Amino acid sequence: xxxxxxxxxxxxxxxxxxxxxxxxxxxxxxxxxxxxxxxxxxxxxxxxxxxxxxxxxxxxxxxxxxxxxxxxxxxxxxxxxxxxxxxxxxxxxxxxxxxxxxxxxxxxxxxxxxxxxxxxxxxxxxxxxxxxxxxxxxxxxxxxxxxxxxxxxxxxxxxxxxxxxxxxxxxxxxxxxxxxxxxxxxxxxxxxxxxxxxxxxxxxxxxxxxxxxxxxxxxxxxxxxxxxxxxxxxxxxxxxxxxxxxxxxxxxxxxxxxxxxxxxxxxxxxxxxxxxxxxxxxxxxxxxxxxxxxxxxxxxxxxxxxxxxxxxxxxxxxxxxxxxxxxxxxxxxxxxxxxxxxxxxxxxxxxxxxxxxxxxxxxxxxxxxxxxxxxxxxxxxxxxxxxxxxxxxxxxxxxxxxxxxxxxxxxxxxxxxxxxxxxxxx
Ligand SMILES: Cc1ncc(COP(=O)(O)O)c(C=O)c1O
Numbered sequence: 001x002x003x004x005x006x007x008x009x010x011x012x013x014x015x016x017x018x019x020x021x022x023x024x025x026x027x028x029x030x031x032x033x034x035x036x037x038x039x040x041x042x043x044x045x046x047x048x049x050x051x052x053x054x055x056x057x058x059x060x061x062x063x064x065x066x067x068x069x070x071x072x073x074x075x076x077x078x079x080x081x082x083x084x085x086x087x088x089x090x091x092x093x094x095x096x097x098x099x100x101x102x103x104x105x106x107x108x109x110x111x112x113x114x115x116x117x118x119x120x121x122x123x124x125x126x127x128x129x130x131x132x133x134x135x136x137x138x139x140x141x142x143x144x145x146x147x148x149x150x151x152x153x154x155x156x157x158x159x160x161x162x163x164x165x166x167x168x169x170x171x172x173x174x175x176x177x178x179x180x181x182x183x184x185x186x187x188x189x190x191x192x193x194x195x196x197x198x199x200x201x202x203x204x205x206x207x208x209x210x211x212x213x214x215x216x217x218x219x220x221x222x223x224x225x226x227x228x229x230x231x232x233x234x235x236x237x238x239x240x241x242x243x244x245x246x247x248x249x250x251x252x253x254x255x256x257x258x259x260x261x262x263x264x265x266x267x268x269x270x271x272x273x274x275x276x277x278x279x280x281x282x283x284x285x286x287x288x289x290x291x292x293x294x295x296x297x298x299x300x301x302x303x304x305x306x307x308x309x310x311x312x313x314x315x316x317x318x319x320x321x322x323x324x325x326x327x328x329x330x331x332x333x334x335x336x337x338x339x340x341x342x343x344x345x346x347x348x349x350x351x352x353x354x355x356x357x358x359x360x361x362x363x364x365x366x367x368x369x370x371x372x373x374x375x376x377x378x379x380x381x382x383x384x385x386x387x388x389x390x391x392x393x394x395x396x397x398x399x400x401x402x403x404x405x406x407x408x409x410x411x412x413x414x415x416x417x418x419x420x421x422x423x424x425x426x
Contacts, residue, residue, distance in 0.1 A: 047249030192224025275302030
């Protein structure tokens with residue numbers, strides 16, 4: 001990658017020619033508007049469809065048509081074992097041992113399952129620490145778990161509030177909040193990458209601080225998985241959950257996943273909410289009473305795997321495996337760096353980027369505050385085929401995704417932003 005950026009189409013094209021991952025773009029379907037491909041920057045919300053997904057789904061439909069119920073054991077990927085077919089690629093993406101991960105359910109359901117196991121309040125140790133401004137579903141999950149245990153959410157949940165007006169947190173402030181709660185802290189539940197600001201948190205340091213006071217460290221990795229390099233096992237994270245429809249391109253509402261560190265995953269005595277798919281596989285079809293957990297994260301499964309969602313997920317993860325998360329991250333840093341440069345060049349003081357400038361503290365996404373008429377500028381971009389998103393109260397999120405966005409896309413975004421600002425901010 002070239003170390004210095006220039007605002008020119010030639011420069012952007014040179015970067016694309018030097019990009020060893022550029023051919024992956026052609027493996028995705030770009031939405032069209034007025035017979036032209038849009039400029040798509042919302043892979044942080046819904047990743048694009050890999051072309052290979054259609055073939056994968058057709059195979060499942062054909063297996064279902066020709067095999068019926070026997071497909072559970074005789075389909076191309078036998079349905080009853082589908083969760084195992086995605087374990088290894090998922091483990092590589094989150095930095096885990098394969099038996100520490102499982103694809104299942106949806107993100108909020110998985111947050112509830114993790115809380116059922118890992119939030120075990122006592123009269124002495126009952127606090128949960130999270131970031132202020134977390135995604136509402138996370139807040140609701142925490143609130144309702146605390147209430148289920150007969151505690152008052154206003155007392156049990158402590159938020160780390162940013163000193164920065166845009167909600168950026170310092171690692172030192174998070175660590176200090178953990179230390180202050182000390183042995184009253186039961187659980188830390190943080191984002192890996194914050195959905196609104198795009199800030200990437202220091203998962204290793206937060207985990208270490210939580211463990212120092214005897215608390216559990218859990219993370220919502222919705223915006224981190226497939227975006228930044230994760231080493232969940234090495235960082236000693238206790239548990240984490242994510243969705244697969246953002247950077248993992250595994251379809252709207254697609255199958256989600258969890259990581260449970262092996263020291264917990266192999267502990268069959270942990271409390272949990274159980275279903276037959278988490279039972280010891282050798283006894284699963286014996287229809288006996290008495291739950292006997294399987295080994296590993298798969299013991300947290302409730303239901304049999306949804307074959308169509310699993311097939312989509314598997315096809316999407318195969319692309320990740322080919323590209324490799326380290327190479328994707330290297331391109332992502334360069335691409336987002338270029339976006340930052342272009343925005344500053346074309347927008348000057350009209351646009352403030354609230355996402356940290358330090359690449360180690362962010363993923364692909366930049367969150368922009370447009371000083372005047374933000375909504376109108378956003379709408380202008382959309383009307384002109386630039387797909388970005390708006391998050392209340394005032395942020396436009398733009399995420400160039402290294403698997404399918406190019407440097408030329410980013411340069412074109414700059415040209416469109418300039419026009420939108422000229423039209424709406426005079
Ligand atoms: C950080 C975060 N948490 C939770 C959710 C809710 O996810 P789901 O609807 O898949 O449960 C989202 C959805 O975008 C999210 O970004």
